Amino acid sequence: MISVVIVGTGNVAQNLFHAFQKSIDVTVKQVIGRNREHLAFVQNKALISTEFTNEITADVYILAISDDAIGTVAENFKDIDSLLVHTSGATPLTAIKSVKQPGIFYPLQTFTKDKIISFDDIPICIEATNNKNLKTLIKLGKQLSNKVVEIDSEQRKKLHIAAVFVNNFTNYMYTIGSDICAEHNIDFSLLKPLINETAAKLNTLTPLQAQTGPAKREDQKTLHNHLQIIKDKHQRELYTFLSNAIKEKHGKKL
Amino acid sequence: MISVVIVGTGNVAQNLFHAFQKSIDVTVKQVIGRNREHLAFVQNKALISTEFTNEITADVYILAISDDAIGTVAENFKDIDSLLVHTSGATPLTAIKSVKQPGIFYPLQTFTKDKIISFDDIPICIEATNNKNLKTLIKLGKQLSNKVVEIDSEQRKKLHIAAVFVNNFTNYMYTIGSDICAEHNIDFSLLKPLINETAAKLNTLTPLQAQTGPAKREDQKTLHNHLQIIKDKHQRELYTFLSNAIKEKHGKKL
Numbered sequence: 001m002i003s004v005v006i007v008g009t010g011n012v013a014q015n016l017f018h019a020f021q022k023s024i025d026v027t028v029k030q031v032i033g034r035n036r037e038h039l040a041f042v043q044n045k046a047l048i049s050t051e052f053t054n055e056i057t058a059d060v061y062i063l064a065i066s067d068d069a070i071g072t073v074a075e076n077f078k079d080i081d082s083l084l085v086h087t088s089g090a091t092p093l094t095a096i097k098s099v100k101q102p103g104i105f106y107p108l109q110t111f112t113k114d115k116i117i118s119f120d121d122i123p124i125c126i127e128a129t130n131n132k133n134l135k136t137l138i139k140l141g142k143q144l145s146n147k148v149v150e151i152d153s154e155q156r157k158k159l160h161i162a163a164v165f166v167n168n169f170t171n172y173m174y175t176i177g178s179d180i181c182a183e184h185n186i187d188f189s190l191l192k193p194l195i196n197e198t199a200a201k202l203n204t205l206t207p208l209q210a211q212t213g214p215a216k217r218e219d220q221k222t223l224h225n226h227l228q229i230i231k232d233k234h235q236r237e238l239y240t241f242l243s244n245a246i247k248e249k250h251g252k253k254l
Numbered sequence: 255m256i257s258v259v260i261v262g263t264g265n266v267a268q269n270l271f272h273a274f275q276k277s278i279d280v281t282v283k284q285v286i287g288r289n290r291e292h293l294a295f296v297q298n299k300a301l302i303s304t305e306f307t308n309e310i311t312a313d314v315y316i317l318a319i320s321d322d323a324i325g326t327v328a329e330n331f332k333d334i335d336s337l338l339v340h341t342s343g344a345t346p347l348t349a350i351k352s353v354k355q356p357g358i359f360y361p362l363q364t365f366t367k368d369k370i371i372s373f374d375d376i377p378i379c380i381e382a383t384n385n386k387n388l389k390t391l392i393k394l395g396k397q398l399s400n401k402v403v404e405i406d407s408e409q410r411k412k413l414h415i416a417a418v419f420v421n422n423f424t425n426y427m428y429t430i431g432s433d434i435c436a437e438h439n440i441d442f443s444l445l446k447p448l449i450n451e452t453a454a455k456l457n458t459l460t461p462l463q464a465q466t467g468p469a470k471r472e473d474q475k476t477l478h479n480h481l482q483i484i485k486d487k488h489q490r491e492l493y494t495f496l497s498n499a500i501k502e503k504h505g506k507k508l
Contacts, residue, residue, distance in 0.1 A: 109447060110451055115458065154438075155438055158438040162435050164467055166445050169492075171461055172496055175465065193377065194364060195453050195456060200450075201364070201425075212421070215422065219321065226418065245492065246422070249429065
């Protein structure tokens with residue numbers, strides 16, 4: 001049995017709380033948040049605390065809070081003897097070096113407000129400063145997911161940048177697609193099967209193999225036509241930039 | 255019963271052929287391709303032809319060929335009385351104006367070599383020059399998909415551009431993610447659940463609502479750190495360009 005205290009009330013905290021509640025080998029001893037209203041997702045009110053203090057003893061303290069707050073909040077827990085982890089992809093282990101036993105428990109996923117998702121396939125990227133703590137985090141991770149991987153702070157930084165490209169920037173591509181549809185009275189949902197299949201292709205192909213489109217096949221006529229049609233200056237810039245990038249990537253110079 | 259002739263041997267032709275084979279209300283009377291080897295997917299050899307002529311009579315001729323070839327190949331069929339459609343998102347109806355009864359039958363999806371996918375949810379975007387032909391295409395489309403929509407050539411052009419953003423450019427984001435992982439010995443498959451969830455979010459949120467990440471929340475510290483870490487000049491440019499675009503989109507000027 002592993003006991004945990006969750007610090008935070010955001011999407012990650014809520015998802016971790018619900019996932020741990022389902023595990024028979026993990027007990028959530030407390031959920032700490034500044035704002036009692038934001039703690040409403042914890043039905044058992046005895047678990048709630050609005051004090052960032054250390055009255056409870058648990059095996060692992062989990063700071064599921066915004067990147068900026070991690071260092072400051074960790075200061076409150078610098079005297080505890082338990083393992084204390086944060087859940088951020090972008091924040092190094094050194095950000096919580098003030099605590100006695102720092103670690104990382106980073107679920108590599110995008111969490112949405114009020115949407116509880118399954119952790120089964122979510123990679124849990126862990127880091128610790130000794131083997132005992134590493135084993136605890138592996139054990140904790142395996143309660144949630146089939147995929148627990150040790151990733152050090154340097155690798156995690158890079159992984160986080162890769163995640164920005166495939167998640168944040170991809171979503172921005174969806175935004176442009178949605179804007180173009182809205183401008184021309186086209187139902188954006190027509191594009192959803194395409195969006196899903198674009199992601200699904202990666203089950204059998206590398207992204208390099210999966211690349212298609214006018215830039216890849218150097219179809220100048222279509223590229224030219226598209227640039228004639230796109231009126232928005234920013235969309236034109238982006239179209240040109242990415243088409244050139246794809247051409248270059250696939251070995252064809254302009 | 256609708257009878258069709260498919261002209262072409264690529265991914266779209268193969269997928270249409272297999273889907274029509276399953277329909278009891280569609281008969282494929284012939285599949286025409288230049289190269290006999292590329293016609294190997296047609297098991298009934300009696301259906302195969304390498305002649306672009308008009309010996310067979312069918313209700314609908316479907317040109318599932320590359321955009322560049324559409325105009326030229328259509329010339330071969332200019333004397334037939336049947337409906338003749340192409341399957342291209344980027345090509346206007348006027349490209350086949352030499353035929354008597356031109357139309358469009360555009361399945362809005364990305365097709366992969368040797369991968370047969372279900373048409374059930376794939377939007378079939380149709381266009382015709384009269385009501386009779388429109389009805390035929392609706393009937394044909396409904397044999398394959400639950401989603402048959404009339405889209406004229408002007409709208410289809412825009413839809414195709416939107417598709418380039420959400421499919422081709424998104425896949426390029428995956429490529430960069432994959433490159434970053436490869437460079438730092440990180441398993442790219444760790445990002446796949448994130449990629450799938452990024453697409454799945456669109457079932458409940460608009461892309462504008464779904465946007466997350468350092469650029470969206472104007473987290474200068476993380477943006478700065480990321481740019482310090484990214485060594486590749488092209489990746490830096492792209493990171494900067496897209497982060498600025500997201501900031502601007504979400505109302506925050508630099």
